[in-house]
Amino acid sequence: MTQEITITIPDESLSAxxxxxxxxxxxxxxxxxxxxxxxxxxxxxxAAVFAGIPKVLFLTKLGDYGVNTFKLTEAELIEDLANA
Known part of the structure; x- marks a missing residue:
């Protein structure tokens, strides 16, 4: 299931x-x-699902935005390995 959220953006912001x-x-x-x-x-x-992109692409985008890719907890690493 998905939800749709609507936000209003001023035309000036889109132009800028x-x-x-x-x-x-x-x-x-x-x-x-x-x-x-x-x-x-x-x-x-x-987070990759939230963004609507593959996980590998999400991981590369983290670096583009200056977020540490390897900040995973032990539980997240175990989850990632289980899903690999």
Whole structure:
């Protein structure tokens, strides 16, 4: 099951960002997933699903945003190995 959330973005913000609404949606999902991962609220796998991208791609995006990729807890490492 999925949920849809609607947010309102001023036209000026879209213009300033020079981005389409579709690309902004994907970027917001990715940034939120990265932040939730960084805060420890989502595992890498759950954050990748949240962002709508493959886990391997999510891991590379962490580095792009300056987030430590290897901040996994022992439980997360075990989960990742089990899902590999």
């Amino acid at each position: 960002l020079e981005i389409t609404p579709e690309k902004l949606t994907a970027e917001i999902r990715l940034i939120a997933a990265i932040k939730y991962y960084e805060m420890g609220r989502l595992s890498t796998g759950a």
